[in-house]
Amino acid sequence: MAFANAIHNNKGQDETQIFFDNVVKNKKILSKNLLAINSYIKSNTKERFVFPGGIYGNSGLLENLLKMNNVDYFTFDSGFSTLLSSYKGVAAHLADIPMALDLILQENNENRQLAIDFANQEFEKRKNGTNKFNNQYQSFNESLSFDNVGILIPLNSP
Numbered sequence: 167m168a169f170a171n172a173i174h175n176n177k178g179q180d181e182t183q184i185f186f187d188n189v190v191k192n193k194k195i196l197s198k199n200l201l202a203i204n205s206y207i208k209s210n211t212k213e214r215f216v217f218p219g220g221i222y223g224n225s226g227l228l229e230n231l232l233k234m235n236n237v238d239y240f241t242f243d244s245g246f247s248t249l250l251s252s253y254k255g256v257a258a259h260l261a262d263i264p265m266a267l268d269l270i271l272q273e274n275n276e277n278r279q280l281a282i283d284f285a286n287q288e289f290e291k292r293k294n295g296t297n298k299f300n301n302q303y304q305s306f307n308e309s310l311s312f313d314n315v316g317i318l319i320p321l322n323s324p
Contacts, residue, residue, distance in 0.1 A: 167226045168193035215239040
């Protein structure tokens with residue numbers, strides 16, 4: 167969790183000393199808060215908790231400890247005109263992707279190459295606006311005019 171928080175704070179993963187120092191700093195903070203949060207949950211197991219997200223910072227600790235203690239909780243995440251929610255789970259945009267990808271990549275090199283090929287094909291579809299969600303509202307070729315360019319940069323992704 168300290169590593170994931172460092173990626174979030176740094177807006178990506180890198181090999182700089184600042185990034186590694188951030189991991190250590192986050193680990194100290196989370197370790198300290200873990201004791202207090204765990205104590206609070208253990209003395210309030212009959213309560214129900216509602217909190218945002220469930221991944222970053224203390225909310226990540228809270229979510230894990232509530233799950234371990236089988237306490238009811240509800241998480242939410244939102245954006246423009248969107249509200250995601252989850253009962254006893256993490257409400258976050260595409261939270262299952264890192265876990266699923268790790269499982270795929272652990273299997274063997276053939277699965278790894280299949281995952282890479284699929285990602286490249288999906289990226290091409292998104293660039294051209296032909297994926298199933300039509301994430302790109304104009305084709306890649308139409309965006310070659312400087313006035314038509316909009317760029318989405320995914321963050322928090324190693």
